[in-house]
Amino acid sequence: MAIHIPNKPETAYIVRLADNALILGQRLSEMCGHAPEMELDIALTNFALDLIGQANLLYEHALNLETLASNVDEFALTRSLDDYHNCLLVAQPNVDFAHIIVRQYFFSTFQKTQYEALLGSNDKTLAAIAEKSLKEIAYQIRLAHGWMLRLGDGTEESRARMVDALDCLWRYTGELFEKDSTLSALIKSGASADFTLEYKNWQSEMMKTFSQAGDLQAPDILQMLSGGHDGQHDENLGHILKGMQYMQLKYPGLQW
Amino acid sequence: MSDKNWFLYEVFIRSKNGLSHKHAGSVHASDTETALLSARDLYTRRGEAASLWIIKSSDIIASDPKDDSELFDPSDDKIYRHPTFYSVPNGVKNM
Numbered sequence: 001m002a003i004h005i006p007n008k009p010e011t012a013y014i015v016r017l018a019d020n021a022l023i024l025g026q027r028l029s030e031m032c033g034h035a036p037e038m039e040l041d042i043a044l045t046n047f048a049l050d051l052i053g054q055a056n057l058l059y060e061h062a063l064n065l066e067t068l069a070s071n072v073d074e075f076a077l078t079r080s081l082d083d084y085h086n087c088l089l090v091a092q093p094n095v096d097f098a099h100i101i102v103r104q105y106f107f108s109t110f111q112k113t114q115y116e117a118l119l120g121s122n123d124k125t126l127a128a129i130a131e132k133s134l135k136e137i138a139y140q141i142r143l144a145h146g147w148m149l150r151l152g153d154g155t156e157e158s159r160a161r162m163v164d165a166l167d168c169l170w171r172y173t174g175e176l177f178e179k180d181s182t183l184s185a186l187i188k189s190g191a192s193a194d195f196t197l198e199y200k201n202w203q204s205e206m207m208k209t210f211s212q213a214g215d216l217q218a219p220d221i222l223q224m225l226s227g228g229h230d231g232q233h234d235e236n237l238g239h240i241l242k243g244m245q246y247m248q249l250k251y252p253g254l255q256w
Numbered sequence: 257m258s259d260k261n262w263f264l265y266e267v268f269i270r271s272k273n274g275l276s277h278k279h280a281g282s283v284h285a286s287d288t289e290t291a292l293l294s295a296r297d298l299y300t301r302r303g304e305a306a307s308l309w310i311i312k313s314s315d316i317i318a319s320d321p322k323d324d325s326e327l328f329d330p331s332d333d334k335i336y337r338h339p340t341f342y343s344v345p346n347g348v349k350n351m
Contacts, residue, residue, distance in 0.1 A: 037262070039283055039294035046297050143293050150286065 003079055004068050009185035011066045012085070013192070014126065016182070016229060017114075018058035019086035022076055023237065024107060025051030026244050027094060036097050043143060047104070050136040057129045064125075073256055077248035081238055082231035089172035091228075091236040098151055098161035102169050105144035105209070110176045112137050113202060117195035126191065145209065152213025159214055166210075167219045174224025177202065182229070265291040266316060267299055268309035275350060277309050288312075 028048035035041035069075035118130035285291035
């Protein structure tokens with residue numbers, strides 16, 4: 001069966017949430033066996049499992065709302081690049097542990113805001129998935145926040161790596177709070193609250209963490225980068241899909 | 257792991273209310289917060305815990321194995337200290 005793209009805004013939005021979780025989960029799973037310490041290896045792999053679990057629930061829900069593919073695996077793992085609607089942030093590479101932590105901290109704190117806006121959704125399944133996920137997200141924020149402070153306020157080298165990570169990743173945070181026509185439709189229909197109103201609060205929270213983390217500064221960015229929600233991705237997602245899709249394309253119908 | 261900034265911590269898990277904490281293993285960490293989170297990640301993945309204790313391994317005071325004979329051997333022949341002469345009432349679960 002061919003893959004169909006979502007017609008309804010709600011399905012499109014759920015796919016966006018699922019793609020965010022899947023792609024970051026896949027990125028983190030690359031660290032299995034490669035983290036700086038064995039304890040952190042398990043921590044990052046747990047995050048990957050949490051996120052892929054969230055993605056699975058969301059894809060299942062999306063496929064119940066609309067016939068997008070014959071099953072979740074086919075939909076999650078065989079679309080072409082521009083049919084993925086994750087934000088650009090989640091596909092950014094695992095340059096070093098500082099990049100991994102900064103990316104996780106940005107994403108998890110954003111995801112908390114985004115999922116809290118779903119708790120009062122008129123889509124009860126979506127609200128239940130958000131409620132379950134928020135427990136995992138709270139833990140991810142706790143771990144990432146601790147490492148933000150430890151690395152930012154750590155050694156000369158750890159601080160330099162944090163500065164580099166902020167320089168690279170801050171520009172992808174504007175996209176997280178963009179209100180496009182899909183999100184607007186959900187807000188109008190009562191499926192989500194308008195979390196984009198929290199953008200300023202989120203930024204203040206980040207600034208507070210930066211100042212606690214050895215007085216790090218948000219870099220001066222001329223322009224935030226976006227496009228992921230519309231399927232316009234940089235080369236990083238292509239590299240992820242190459243590995244992630246290999247088995248499913250080689251053996252169509254493969255069940256995980 | 258040999259880094260001087262990474263310490264060894266012992267992990268104790270209580271699996272449910274009413275039981276006592278039991279030693280589960282150890283983790284390496286740079287401070288108590290990371291030790292607690294690492295212990296959560298390593299030892300409670302399958303719903304093992306209702307509570308966690310962490311203690312720095314160097315803070316544990318252990319008996320010296322060469323003192324075993326004076327510390328532990330004297331209790332070997334005092335069988336009357338065991339409750340084996342009593343029957344355990346039905347309904348007592350954790351004893």
